[in-house]
Amino acid sequence: DPEMIGERQVEKVDMVEVTERLAYFAMENPDLCRSWFLQVLSMPDPAADPFWREYSGSIARFAQTDLAKPGIDAEAWSIISLAGNFLWPVWAHSHSQGEAERHALAHRFAREMLRLSLHGTLQPDKVPGVAARLAEPLDGGQASVIPLRSVR
Amino acid sequence: DPEMIGERQVEKVDMVEVTERLAYFAMENPDLCRSWFLQVLSMPDPAADPFWREYSGSIARFAQTDLAKPGIDAEAWSIISLAGNFLWPVWAHSHSQGEAERHALAHRFAREMLRLSLHGTLQPDKVPGVAARLAEPLDGGQASVIPLRSVR
Numbered sequence: 394d395p396e397m398i399g400e401r402q403v404e405k406v407d408m409v410e411v412t413e414r415l416a417y418f419a420m421e422n423p424d425l426c427r428s429w430f431l432q433v434l435s436m437p438d439p440a441a442d443p444f445w446r447e448y449s450g451s452i453a454r455f456a457q458t459d460l461a462k463p464g465i466d467a468e469a470w471s472i473i474s475l476a477g478n479f480l481w482p483v484w485a486h487s488h489s490q491g492e493a494e495r496h497a498l499a500h501r502f503a504r505e506m507l508r509l510s511l512h513g514t515l516q517p518d519k520v521p522g523v524a525a526r527l528a529e530p531l532d533g534g535q536a537s538v539i540p541l542r543s544v545r
Numbered sequence: 546d547p548e549m550i551g552e553r554q555v556e557k558v559d560m561v562e563v564t565e566r567l568a569y570f571a572m573e574n575p576d577l578c579r580s581w582f583l584q585v586l587s588m589p590d591p592a593a594d595p596f597w598r599e600y601s602g603s604i605a606r607f608a609q610t611d612l613a614k615p616g617i618d619a620e621a622w623s624i625i626s627l628a629g630n631f632l633w634p635v636w637a638h639s640h641s642q643g644e645a646e647r648h649a650l651a652h653r654f655a656r657e658m659l660r661l662s663l664h665g666t667l668q669p670d671k672v673p674g675v676a677a678r679l680a681e682p683l684d685g686g687q688a689s690v691i692p693l694r695s696v697r
Contacts, residue, residue: 408667409678427586434579439636460671462664469633469657470666476632477625484591484624484693498693504683505621511675512614513665514622515560519612523663526561531656541636541650 408460408510413503419478420499423486426479440541448475464527468541474506560612560662565655571630572651575638578631592693600627616679620693626658 419426433439440446449471456465485498515523571578585591592598601623608617637650667675 407674408672409674430582430586433632434582434635436639438639440639460668462660462666462668464660464664465666466653466657466660468636469629469654470661472632472636473625473629473657473661476628477621480585480624480628481621483586484620487588487590487592501618501683502621504679505618505625507675508614508616508618508679509622509625509661510666511669511672511679512616514614514617514662516612516614517663520560520663522559522561523659527656527660527663531653 406455409507412506412510413500415478416481416499416503416506417496420482420485420495420502423482426482429479445471445475472541477506478502558607561659564658564662565652567630568633568651568655568658569648572634572637572647572654575634578634581631597623597627624693629658630654 429442429444433442433445436442449468452465452471452474453467455461456467456470481498481502482495485495485502517524581594581596585594585597588594601620604617604623604626605619607613608619608622633650633654634647637647637654669676
């Protein structure tokens, strides 16, 4: 159901709903998650994958809105998010005993994604070196000019 | 090099160094990243994977320190982080033209991980529904009692 994260106006999106729908969709489709990994791992150009293109495009649009923290790298964050969403069910299905448990595990994953999105993982005042690193320019700007997105 | 995130004292860890070392390690070893996915995707019990056990264990210890934001789901966050770290090089290698560009792309990924860890992705005041959701109990506590970690 890539439409759920597709071309709709990202400003109007309910972040809780979108996050939970993706987590539930992945949990209900473990074979699709597995196939997606196998496919992108074997593609000469994974950035041509239509699902990732759709998803990273919606993240890029979201990053332009005032709902988003500044400085999000849409390509990197979209890979982190998709990979996590699609790998979690592989773990969960091997350990859960039925639909109710899998639903609970999808809920748990969505919650961590929401917690991460809202709060991150680090206490800023305890890790001043991280803020200092982020204040540095990005490898003289070089990395920012190398897009991952396929243009073919 | 799983030792780099292993049994050392997590309170003493330099988060910038650890984050960048993992990103560079992954970028320099794309075949290992690919093999890791193929292996965990085919395992009957992915939670038995020694690398993930080591990594999620170090995240769990980190989550207990005062460097960490409260409420991190160590199993979920460790899968999100590992999956992203190991999938990014698959994209990057198909698009980069040499060692310097790959190094720059690893740096870029590490930077997004640090930015995400410090700031998250959402402006809290713009998405009050997310904080409200996080204030709710986790499916009556059910999901929290289903560990993903293999005990075999």
